[in-house]
Amino acid sequence: MRPDTWPMFLEPAIWGFFFEGLRETIYIALVSVALSFVVGLLFALGRLSRRRWVRWPSIFYIEAVRALPVLLLIVYFGIKGSALFRPIFGADFELPRFWAGVLGLSMYTSAVLAEIIRAGIVSLPRGQTEAARALGLSHAQTMGSVILPQALRLMVPAMMNQLTTVIKDTSLVGTIGIFELLRQGRTIYTQFFNPVEVLLIVLTIYFLLCFALSRASSRLELGYTPREAKKKIRDIELRDQAA
Amino acid sequence: MPGGIAFEFPQLYFTGLWVTIQISILGLLSALFIGTVVAVMRVSPFAPLRWIGAAYVEFYRNTPLVVQLFFLFLGLPLIGFRFSTDTFEHIFRAASIGMGVYHGAYVAEVVRGGLLGVDRGQIEAARSLGLSYLQMLRYVQLPQTFRSVIPPLGNIGIALVKNTSLASTIGVTELLFAAEIVESRTFRAEEAFLAATLLYLSLTIPLGIAVNTLERRMLVAR
Numbered sequence: 001m002r003p004d005t006w007p008m009f010l011e012p013a014i015w016g017f018f019f020e021g022l023r024e025t026i027y028i029a030l031v032s033v034a035l036s037f038v039v040g041l042l043f044a045l046g047r048l049s050r051r052r053w054v055r056w057p058s059i060f061y062i063e064a065v066r067a068l069p070v071l072l073l074i075v076y077f078g079i080k081g082s083a084l085f086r087p088i089f090g091a092d093f094e095l096p097r098f099w100a101g102v103l104g105l106s107m108y109t110s111a112v113l114a115e116i117i118r119a120g121i122v123s124l125p126r127g128q129t130e131a132a133r134a135l136g137l138s139h140a141q142t143m144g145s146v147i148l149p150q151a152l153r154l155m156v157p158a159m160m161n162q163l164t165t166v167i168k169d170t171s172l173v174g175t176i177g178i179f180e181l182l183r184q185g186r187t188i189y190t191q192f193f194n195p196v197e198v199l200l201i202v203l204t205i206y207f208l209l210c211f212a213l214s215r216a217s218s219r220l221e222l223g224y225t226p227r228e229a230k231k232k233i234r235d236i237e238l239r240d241q242a243a
Numbered sequence: 244m245p246g247g248i249a250f251e252f253p254q255l256y257f258t259g260l261w262v263t264i265q266i267s268i269l270g271l272l273s274a275l276f277i278g279t280v281v282a283v284m285r286v287s288p289f290a291p292l293r294w295i296g297a298a299y300v301e302f303y304r305n306t307p308l309v310v311q312l313f314f315l316f317l318g319l320p321l322i323g324f325r326f327s328t329d330t331f332e333h334i335f336r337a338a339s340i341g342m343g344v345y346h347g348a349y350v351a352e353v354v355r356g357g358l359l360g361v362d363r364g365q366i367e368a369a370r371s372l373g374l375s376y377l378q379m380l381r382y383v384q385l386p387q388t389f390r391s392v393i394p395p396l397g398n399i400g401i402a403l404v405k406n407t408s409l410a411s412t413i414g415v416t417e418l419l420f421a422a423e424i425v426e427s428r429t430f431r432a433e434e435a436f437l438a439a440t441l442l443y444l445s446l447t448i449p450l451g452i453a454v455n456t457l458e459r460r461m462l463v464a465r
Contacts, residue, residue: 069408210305
């Protein structure tokens, strides 16, 4: 047995190192969720559209992306991200690692959020749409001021859960060279050769963060969610919870 | 032909696909076993067992799978436990067991929901007929849950197949790793990853269709 290296964790500098990783993890998770929310909302509306040329591409995007491992998307953008944007930003454009990670995470999360938002919209009683339309609101007005405000409120807990999932998923972007929490931990243990201690600390930090968030999300039920919608969301979460 | 590169490197892609399938099956079987045991613990009349079950579920659901895999593959050997003396076998088993342990927590939640869904009267009737608690579980409560849990378990299966890609981070040459090797040899990233994408879809899409069909059939039967 090697001597254990617990005493070195009394050093504040080590915790500073972990903290930098944690900050990067939270930062990338928040940016990805914000971006995915916007894109996911567009695709959810696209999938509910009555125009076929909008609906079919939305269905294709959502179903294809949901069926893929998120790590595959992350690795792909890590390798080819820069080349993808060169036609727009010029020949020597380098996509920062951070944004490559955000792209991979957001592409996946947007498809999942689109499904969650759609489940929320579909769960509202038909009478809401009919009443709004009968009052003379256009389709866009109905969506914007009647349906979405109600549906999104119901979906707050599900979206919080998605944030937890994305925080767990950020542990994958270390593979393309973003210095998030796990990657910082790996740097420490390759230096001091103490993976047991470091990984236990990393696990604890992730656990505290995610546990607090999932506790908070279960308290955030704003209003009555129909059983059907709950079941649908549970199925989406089971199928798409990645790492 | 899209994904044709898979036939230029069949050794890498199809061996990778086979490893992915193996990890998925081993992981799913162990997840089902662990999940059922933990679910039974969580509804047991003995409080400490319930606490252990709850702690298991909360811990594994709230930590990233990659970190758990790293711990199994790097941490355990240092505290004197290896899955095998052979390194390749060790990482393969670490990945399969990691999949089972992580998804077992999700299975446990689903099975627990199923167990709690069984009518209370059934349990009381079985107990008053003189069945022991374990007999009641075996012959009354568990069989009745299977029906309601199959569709959500199918969804966990799909998640598990996708998550086997994380085994590449600890060095298992499964499908994604195969694609990365091909990319680094040929620099044809689009084709290399498209081939892996299509092979993943060939696993997840049939599974998804199977889950939906099963779900619909069970709705009709009830």
